Amino acid sequence: MHIKDAVVLRFQELCRERKIKYNDLAVRSGVTSSTVYSMMSPDRRDLSIITVKRLCDGLEITIPEFFDCELFENLEQEMK
Numbered sequence: 001m002h003i004k005d006a007v008v009l010r011f012q013e014l015c016r017e018r019k020i021k022y023n024d025l026a027v028r029s030g031v032t033s034s035t036v037y038s039m040m041s042p043d044r045r046d047l048s049i050i051t052v053k054r055l056c057d058g059l060e061i062t063i064p065e066f067f068d069c070e071l072f073e074n075l076e077q078e079m080k
Contacts, residue, residue, distance in 0.1 A: 002078060004047055006071040008040055014059055014066075029058030 001009075015025055022040070026033040031054050038044055039051065056066050 001071070001074075002076050003072075004044075006069075006075060007047055007052060010066060010069055010071055011055060012040070013069075014061070018059070020059075025055060025058055027058075029054045031055070031058075 011025075014020075015022065020028075022036045023033045026036045029036075031051060035051060036055070039047060052066070053063060056063055059066075
């Protein structure tokens with residue numbers, strides 16, 4: 001799994017656990033809903049760490065809490 005896929009899965013998991021819709025996450029985080037939906041798209045490969053931080057703020061978790069998940073333990077090499 002690549003980092004972008006793991007990040008998306010982690011946000012999906014957190015939203016599902018907290019029963020938060022993507023639009024609500026966007027509002028809480030101060031980003032546009034199109035930013036959140038675009039991030040979730042499999043076609044988009046790049047993510048901004050600033051966006052990740054803002055979304056974590058919206059979920060009221062820290063960056064270390066976000067990445068403290070098995071999804072990030074065995075990521076594929078990004079450079080090919």
